[in-house]
Amino acid sequence: MMKQQNYTSLAESKERKNFPGLPLLLLLLLLALVTSGIVGFILGNNSEPPSLGQIIDTILLAPDLPSAGETIHLTGRVFYTDGTPAASRSLELHSDPLRTVTNSDGGFLFSNVPEGQHTIYVLNSDGTSAAQKELEIVRDSSAETAVSVDMKTGGGYIIELSVDVRILEIEIELDNGTLFINPDRICYEDKDGMVTTPAGTASIRDGVIVTPGGNVYLPDGNVVLPGGGVNDPTYIILTDDTVLTNRQFSSGEINVSADGMVTLPDGTAIHPGGVILTPDGETEMTGQGGVIIGDGIVTPIGSGEGRNDAFSAGMDRKPEPSVPSLSGESDNPVRPDIPVVPAESTESNTGQNESSPIPGTSVNPDASGVGGEEENAGGQEGSGDGGGSIPEDSDKGSLHVEGEQKDGGYISWEQNSVIDLFYNPQTGENEKIAPGSSGFYRFRLKNTRKEKLTLILYLKEAAGSSYLPLKFTLKPLGLEENAKSGSLAEGNTLTLNAVLEEGEEAVYQLDWEWPFESGMDETDTAAGKQGGSYTLNLSIHAEGGG
Numbered sequence: 001m002m003k004q005q006n007y008t009s010l011a012e013s014k015e016r017k018n019f020p021g022l023p024l025l026l027l028l029l030l031l032a033l034v035t036s037g038i039v040g041f042i043l044g045n046n047s048e049p050p051s052l053g054q055i056i057d058t059i060l061l062a063p064d065l066p067s068a069g070e071t072i073h074l075t076g077r078v079f080y081t082d083g084t085p086a087a088s089r090s091l092e093l094h095s096d097p098l099r100t101v102t103n104s105d106g107g108f109l110f111s112n113v114p115e116g117q118h119t120i121y122v123l124n125s126d127g128t129s130a131a132q133k134e135l136e137i138v139r140d141s142s143a144e145t146a147v148s149v150d151m152k153t154g155g156g157y158i159i160e161l162s163v164d165v166r167i168l169e170i171e172i173e174l175d176n177g178t179l180f181i182n183p184d185r186i187c188y189e190d191k192d193g194m195v196t197t198p199a200g201t202a203s204i205r206d207g208v209i210v211t212p213g214g215n216v217y218l219p220d221g222n223v224v225l226p227g228g229g230v231n232d233p234t235y236i237i238l239t240d241d242t243v244l245t246n247r248q249f250s251s252g253e254i255n256v257s258a259d260g261m262v263t264l265p266d267g268t269a270i271h272p273g274g275v276i277l278t279p280d281g282e283t284e285m286t287g288q289g290g291v292i293i294g295d296g297i298v299t300p301i302g303s304g305e306g307r308n309d310a311f312s313a314g315m316d317r318k319p320e321p322s323v324p325s326l327s328g329e330s331d332n333p334v335r336p337d338i339p340v341v342p343a344e345s346t347e348s349n350t351g352q353n354e355s356s357p358i359p360g361t362s363v364n365p366d367a368s369g370v371g372g373e374e375e376n377a378g379g380q381e382g383s384g385d386g387g388g389s390i391p392e393d394s395d396k397g398s399l400h401v402e403g404e405q406k407d408g409g410y411i412s413w414e415q416n417s418v419i420d421l422f423y424n425p426q427t428g429e430n431e432k433i434a435p436g437s438s439g440f441y442r443f444r445l446k447n448t449r450k451e452k453l454t455l456i457l458y459l460k461e462a463a464g465s466s467y468l469p470l471k472f473t474l475k476p477l478g479l480e481e482n483a484k485s486g487s488l489a490e491g492n493t494l495t496l497n498a499v500l501e502e503g504e505e506a507v508y509q510l511d512w513e514w515p516f517e518s519g520m521d522e523t524d525t526a527a528g529k530q531g532g533s534y535t536l537n538l539s540i541h542a543e544g545g546g
Helices: 010-018 022-047 521-529
Strands: 071-080 090-094 098-101 107-114 116-123 129-139 147-151 157-161 165-175 178-181 187-190 194-197 200-203 208-210 223-225 235-237 243-245 249-251 254-256 269-271 275-277 291-294 297-300 399-404 410-412 438-447 453-461 471-476 484-487 493-500 505-513 536-544
Touching: 090 107, 098 107, 107 235, 107 243, 129 165, 129 178, 147 165, 157 165, 399 536, 438 493, 453 471, 471 493, 484 493, 493 505
Parallel strands: 071 165, 129 157
Antiparallel strands: 071 107, 090 098, 090 116, 116 129, 147 157, 165 178, 165 187, 187 194, 194 200, 208 291, 223 235, 235 243, 249 254, 269 275, 291 297, 399 410, 399 438, 438 505, 453 493, 453 536, 471 484, 471 505
């Protein structure tokens, strides 16, 4: 029988002994070459310089997310019942949690929020819930109005939107473990660039629009949310609904700095907080209804005026100006906000108000850090009323609070109004705030109730306010013997007791002074160098009877 033998030559045998893993090595080498080619392609594409004007950012693609047309950017501001911003508070929107933290102005942004059932939470520092409310967002192509906010039976809110609403701005008030949305303080933008505020509607085609919350809507459709100060995060919502954070950005000839300042081609600067500085040195404010800036003119929305006078238009929340240097030079005005926040009426069983605040008028002393018990500062749920436009009781009237305007007239304070304390009505200019400077502000109280009112006025620095070594004097005009003077440093409160007879009105004057020689040179120097805003709270408590 013949057998076939397989054999190799001696040379082949030696070759295999020298390279036993040659096939495997060749395979690994091939894989390495392919991998290197892929990596080189990726690195090459990412290392090339971008074309001019290109925005480079990381975009994560996730499955099953709703398209941009089905979502909304939900932004706004959160306040306590005394009108101060709820700064640095953690917010969550469930079911799939979206998280954010409020800025110094109480502002927040939840981007690309889908329709459906949600719950919004305001958290304590330990992560527990301080307040929460169910929130349903629905779109309705047949809706008669673009946006409506209504309370649902059993609690919670339903926000009904037309299909073209893109951005919604709301105001939230925190009150005793719950929260309220003010339906009268809604702003929104649709996909055609029409921006609606409580004062009316304007188009981005006609100029740059700044809403009462300080958000800036640019003519090309991009939107800047600069927050309340330069240290707050700046969000930029692009036309494709991508959101950038703290990015320097150009929109045509409009430049946006990383800290949120928007500079227009003519040099007009829109600072965080809604402070507008024009090239001629004028300072403008957004007011209660927002403004539109076109051809170098700042016009209140819903008004035919060519200039937004900060008083006649009604000031809104405080800006974030810097404290002037000791030389008195300042790029931005330093202004307080002095809110008069109405308190809820607490009628007794007998129907008398002898120990309760006047409906819609008083500010809870607790809200200003002064002793108090069971009163509730802040507007009542569903009320669009302001602190100066107090609804009349048909039988008893009310207490009206009015602030002096630049023309010498008076206008009702709105809830959480901002007034220009450092404006000098005698010179028509904002005072330079420095050692040796002084000034005053006047407001008027009118009692239309059919009874005498006993008043307590509280003046206090707001929590978190920058420090200025100012001395204040609060007095009824013409009755200097009843004046109360002092400093508000270290949490001090200045109080003034007063009485208004039935039908009486009285003008009050708040004097301020930075003593030239306070004896605290180091403190004065530090105050002149600090940043931030100086904020005062003026609270008025009224009791009827007697």
